[in-house]
Amino acid sequence: MTLELGPSWYRASKSTARSLSGSIGAAPTCPPMSLHWPSPGSTARPAPSKPLAISKNRRAVPMSDEIVLDVQDVAKTYRVGFFRKRVDAVKAVSFQIRRGEIYGLVGPNGAGKSTTIKMITGLVRPDRGQVRIFGMPATQVAARARMGFLPENPNLYPHLKAGELMRFYGGLLGLSRKESDARAAKLLEQVGLGHALDRPISKFSKGMKQRAGIAQALLGDPEFVVLDEPQSGLDPIGRREIRDLVVDLRRQGKTILFCSHILPDVEDICDRVTLVHRGEVRETGYIHELLNPDVLRYELFARRWSPELTAELGDRVLHHFDIGEVSRVDLRGDIDLEETLALIASAGARVESLQPQKQRLEDVFIRDTTDASEARP
Numbered sequence: 001m002t003l004e005l006g007p008s009w010y011r012a013s014k015s016t017a018r019s020l021s022g023s024i025g026a027a028p029t030c031p032p033m034s035l036h037w038p039s040p041g042s043t044a045r046p047a048p049s050k051p052l053a054i055s056k057n058r059r060a061v062p063m064s065d066e067i068v069l070d071v072q073d074v075a076k077t078y079r080v081g082f083f084r085k086r087v088d089a090v091k092a093v094s095f096q097i098r099r100g101e102i103y104g105l106v107g108p109n110g111a112g113k114s115t116t117i118k119m120i121t122g123l124v125r126p127d128r129g130q131v132r133i134f135g136m137p138a139t140q141v142a143a144r145a146r147m148g149f150l151p152e153n154p155n156l157y158p159h160l161k162a163g164e165l166m167r168f169y170g171g172l173l174g175l176s177r178k179e180s181d182a183r184a185a186k187l188l189e190q191v192g193l194g195h196a197l198d199r200p201i202s203k204f205s206k207g208m209k210q211r212a213g214i215a216q217a218l219l220g221d222p223e224f225v226v227l228d229e230p231q232s233g234l235d236p237i238g239r240r241e242i243r244d245l246v247v248d249l250r251r252q253g254k255t256i257l258f259c260s261h262i263l264p265d266v267e268d269i270c271d272r273v274t275l276v277h278r279g280e281v282r283e284t285g286y287i288h289e290l291l292n293p294d295v296l297r298y299e300l301f302a303r304r305w306s307p308e309l310t311a312e313l314g315d316r317v318l319h320h321f322d323i324g325e326v327s328r329v330d331l332r333g334d335i336d337l338e339e340t341l342a343l344i345a346s347a348g349a350r351v352e353s354l355q356p357q358k359q360r361l362e363d364v365f366i367r368d369t370t371d372a373s374e375a376r377p
C-alpha cells in the first residue's frame with residue numbers, strides 16, 4: 001500500500017494533541033512505559049508471570065497481559081468500476097496484540113494485510129467488526145495519538161531536507177520547534193541518518209527513505225508502532241538494519257505490528273504471527289507453536305562418498321549429488337542418526353558437516369497459501 005504521509009493521519013494527531021493538552025511532545029497521556037508495570041492511569045494489571053519468548057532476539061523480553069490492539073472480526077469490501085463490482089479484501093480477521101510484543105502480519109499479495117492495517121490506523125472504516133487500540137475505538141484520536149505508523153512506500157516530501165521533514169511532522173504533532181528538533185536529531189541518529197540531516201529526501205536511497213519514514217513514525221514517541229513492509233525494496237544489509245531497529249524498539253518498550261514478506265525475519269523477531277489468506281486468518285499463534293519441531297531431513301556434506309554407500313543406506317537417502325570431491329546427501333529426518341553416521345564412517349566417508357532441517361515459517365506459508373496465485377489482485 002502506498003500512502004502520502006501527512007494529511008489525514010497527522011490532522012488527526014494534531015487535533016488530538018490540541019484537544020488533550022496542546023502537545024503530544026510532552027506526551028501527557030503517554031508517560032514513559034515500563035514492560036513490568038502499566039503506565040499510570042492504565043487499566044492494565046501487573047503481570048507477575050509473563051510468557052517469555054524463545055528466539056535469540058526475543059529472549060528474556062517479558063510480555064504484559066495488557067491488550068494494545070484488539071482486531072475483532074473485521075471485514076471490508078471495496079466497490080470498483082462502473083458496475084460497483086465487489087472486492088472482498090478482508091472477510092474475517094481477528095487477532096490481539098499484547099504490550100511488548102513484536103507481532104507479525106503475513107500473507108501473500110492481495111491477502112488483505114494492507115486493508116487490515118488501514119482499518120487499524122483508521123484510514124478505512126470496516127464494514128463489520130471493530131478495532132480497539134488501548135481499549136479505545138481505532139478512529140478515536142486519543143488512540144491514534146499513541147500509535148506511530150509507517151505505510152508501505154512512504155511518500156515523504158522530496159524537496160525537504162531530513163531535518164526539515166521531521167520539523168514539519170513535529171509541527172503537525174503539536175511539538176515545539178525545540179522539542180521537535182531535539183527528538184528528530186535523536187531519532188535520525190537512531191535510524192542511522194544522523195549524518196543526513198541536511199540532505200534533501202530526493203537524494204536519499206530507498207533504504208534511507210524507509211529509515212526516515214520510521215523516524216517520522218516514532219516522532220510522537222508512540223507506544224504502539226505499525227510498520228507496513230518496512231523492509232520493502234531494501235538490500236540484505238538494509239533489511240537487517242531495519243530488523244535490528246525493530247528489535248531495538250521493542251527493547252525500548254514499544255509494541256510493534258510488523259507486516260512483512262521477509263518471512264525469515266518475521267520468524268526471527270516476532271513473538272506471534274497471523275497469516276492471512278484471501279481475507280481470512282489461516283494461522284495465528286506463537287511462532288514456535290506453528291512450526292513442527294521435528295527434524296524434516298538432514299543435510300550432510302561428506303568426502304569419499306561412494307555409490308555403494310548410497311545403496312547401503314537405502315531409503316535413508318533422499319537425494320545425493322556430487323560437487324567435485326564433496327558429496328551433498330539429504331537424509332530422511334526420522335533415521336537413527338547415530339547408527340547411520342556409524343555406517344557412513346565404516347564405509348570410509350568423512351562427514352564435513354551435518355545440518356538438521358526443520359520446518360520454517362516459509363514452509364507453513366507455502367502450505368497454507370498454495371492457491372495464492374488465485375488471490376493475487
Ligand SMILES: Nc1ncnc2c1ncn2[C@@H]1O[C@H](COP(=O)(O)OP(=O)(O)OP(=O)(O)O)[C@@H](O)[C@H]1O
Pocket residue numbers: 001078079080087088089090107108109110111112113114115116375376377
Ligand atoms: N482501494 C481499493 N479499491 C479496490 N480494491 C482494493 C483497494 N485496496 C485493495 N483492494 C483489493 O483488495 C484486495 C486486498 O488488498 P490489500 O492491499 O489489502 O492486500 P495485501 O495483502 O496488502 O497485498 P500486498 O502484499 O500486495 O500489499 C486486493 O484484491 C486488492 O486489489
